[in-house]
Amino acid sequence: MAEATIxxxxxxxxxxxxxxxxxxxxxxxxxxxxxxxxxxxKKPFALAREVIRQDIKDLFVTMNGGASICEFWAAAGLxxxxxxxxxxxxxxQPVAYSVRRSIQDGTIDVEDYSNYGFGLRTVAGxxxxxxxxxxxxxxxxxxxxxTFGKMGLRGKKADGSWIHPSIAPARAAVIEDxxxxxxxxxxxxxxxxxxxxxxxxxxxxRESTAYTGNKGVKCILVPPILPEVTIILAQRTxxxxxxxxxxxxxxxxxxxxxxxxxxxxxxxxxxxxxxxAQPYSNTIAMQYIDAIVEVPYGGxxxxxxxxxxxxxxxxxSYTQINRKDKAEVNTYIRDWVMEDEWTFLSTRPGDxxxxxxxxxxxxxxxxxxxxxxxxxxxxxxxxx
Amino acid sequence: xxxxxxxxxxxxxxxxxxxxxxPKESFETWQKVINAAxxxxxxxxxxxxxxxxxxxxxxxxxxxxxxxxxxxxxxTLDIIEExxxxxxxxxxxxxEGARDSRERMDRILRATWNRRVQLKT
Numbered sequence: 001m002a003e004a005t006i007x008x009x010x011x012x013x014x015x016x017x018x019x020x021x022x023x024x025x026x027x028x029x030x031x032x033x034x035x036x037x038x039x040x041x042k043k044p045f046a047l048a049r050e051v052i053r054q055d056i057k058d059l060f061v062t063m064n065g066g067a068s069i070c071e072f073w074a075a076a077g078l079x080x081x082x083x084x085x086x087x088x089x090x091x092x093q094p095v096a097y098s099v100r101r102s103i104q105d106g107t108i109d110v111e112d113y114s115n116y117g118f119g120l121r122t123v124a125g126x127x128x129x130x131x132x133x134x135x136x137x138x139x140x141x142x143x144x145x146x147t148f149g150k151m152g153l154r155g156k157k158a159d160g161s162w163i164h165p166s167i168a169p170a171r172a173a174v175i176e177d178x179x180x181x182x183x184x185x186x187x188x189x190x191x192x193x194x195x196x197x198x199x200x201x202x203x204x205x206r207e208s209t210a211y212t213g214n215k216g217v218k219c220i221l222v223p224p225i226l227p228e229v230t231i232i233l234a235q236r237t238x239x240x241x242x243x244x245x246x247x248x249x250x251x252x253x254x255x256x257x258x259x260x261x262x263x264x265x266x267x268x269x270x271x272x273x274x275x276x277a278q279p280y281s282n283t284i285a286m287q288y289i290d291a292i293v294e295v296p297y298g299g300x301x302x303x304x305x306x307x308x309x310x311x312x313x314x315x316x317s318y319t320q321i322n323r324k325d326k327a328e329v330n331t332y333i334r335d336w337v338m339e340d341e342w343t344f345l346s347t348r349p350g351d352x353x354x355x356x357x358x359x360x361x362x363x364x365x366x367x368x369x370x371x372x373x374x375x376x377x378x379x380x381x382x383x384x
Numbered sequence: 385x386x387x388x389x390x391x392x393x394x395x396x397x398x399x400x401x402x403x404x405x406x407p408k409e410s411f412e413t414w415q416k417v418i419n420a421a422x423x424x425x426x427x428x429x430x431x432x433x434x435x436x437x438x439x440x441x442x443x444x445x446x447x448x449x450x451x452x453x454x455x456x457x458x459x460t461l462d463i464i465e466e467x468x469x470x471x472x473x474x475x476x477x478x479x480e481g482a483r484d485s486r487e488r489m490d491r492i493l494r495a496t497w498n499r500r501v502q503l504k505t
């Protein structure tokens with residue numbers, strides 16, 4: 001069997017790769033890439049830094065769950081298209097500034113969905129659904145915008161192939177509910193229906209003629225996400241790819257399974273039997289994992305639950321840096337990642353930003369160690 | 385004092401990145417430190433799951449001990465015996481693993497202290 005045709009789940013231990021090889025093999029200019037994790041938590045920053053080191057441009061970033069990785073890539077000028085829902089750095093910078101500036105100056109073209117809508121797109125991608133239904137974007141301006149459509153990136157070419165394999169032929173579609181609102185729990189049970197999982201506006205919705213011109217319950221359909229590569233961070237992965245995530249999952253499972261290829265950046269590679277002893281605790285089956293990269297502390301400056309907390313002091317300073325001149329931020333981020341990950345981890349933690357203790361490198365990383373009882377580091381100073 | 389410093393405005397001087405420095409410790413040493421730390425963490429996370437049930441076990445065993453004297457059917461005693469044998473096997477494994485690791489931790493703490501003294505002299 002030719003190497004390229006060997007299914008992922010049969011490839012065995014050759015999935016274990018160096019950081020540099022994994023990025024070189026799977027991420028190319030223009031790749032539709034989906035970073036996993038949520039906010040500052042469990043973000044595969046080591047992989048993100050390697051993408052900057054290899055200067056892979058024109059990325060099409062699709063993501064749910066915070067913009068911290070996209071912020072670094074935007075700062076390095078590597079992002080061209082963005083299909084997303086939330087581009088904040090949480091409380092410290094509600095809109096990630098490099099992403100925002102690039103959208104404003106036209107360097108990045110963005111397609112935006114509601115959080116719920118995008119979440120359903122990842123679920124559709126995971127289960128192989130052709131689309132997912134929702135109602136929550138009705139009445140919002142989401143329905144009026146279609147950036148990728150205006151750019152001519154939707155639909156098929158004359159030869160019948162898709163113009164862009166990761167961009168759906170429509171942003172969304174509206175249909176009349178074939179079940180006449182029955183799924184919205186119209187109090188059909190004797191004595192009514194006490195569940196909170198229902199709408200109080202069903203009768204008003206029935207009367208509306210918006211979107212189709214006809215009265216009746218309508219529904220929005222959103223397409224699945226189909227990334228070429230998803231990158232995630234996990235605490236433990238077996239040597240064949242069985243992956244266990246502890247703490248908040250975020251959209252990792254959905255996005256990993258949706259993708260053509262998935263790279264897992266992991267704190268520790270362990271024997272498969274260690275994880276298979278409790279199969280119900282595992283998050284992603286080995287056949288969905290194409291490359292395994294072991295980088296302990298590679299989630300810095302983010303958090304990995306139970307292992308280490310995020311470096312608040314870094315983010316506090318970074319949000320001052322990313323407001324500087326665009327070219328200056330670009331130079332900063334390329335200097336910041338250094339030539340390899342070990343040099344980075346030995347030098348950058350605690351470097352270029354003030355901390356209470358003044359520690360740096362590995363010493364700073366161990367200062368961020370989480371208490372396994374809580375999953376984070378209680379008492380870590382987070383001054384504003 | 386330190387808190388006040390953290391609240392102070394971050395200066396341009398603070399934000400300057402340094403050149404790559406030769407790490408004071410070797411990559412191999414750090415790798416060994418992280419490896420051991422991560423293994424102890426994996427156990428601590430797993431222990432977190434059994435912390436509450438483990439505290440409950442002595443109490444339920446006390447209750448079982450009292451119940452033994454009221455058993456009327458020998459087959460019930462067979463079942464109790466089997467359950468306890470299984471428990472002894474599992475808990476012995478836990479004890480053995482924990483004791484082995486704990487002893488090593490003490491040993492390494494002593495070695496760390498010795499090395500600290502050596503580095504000072």
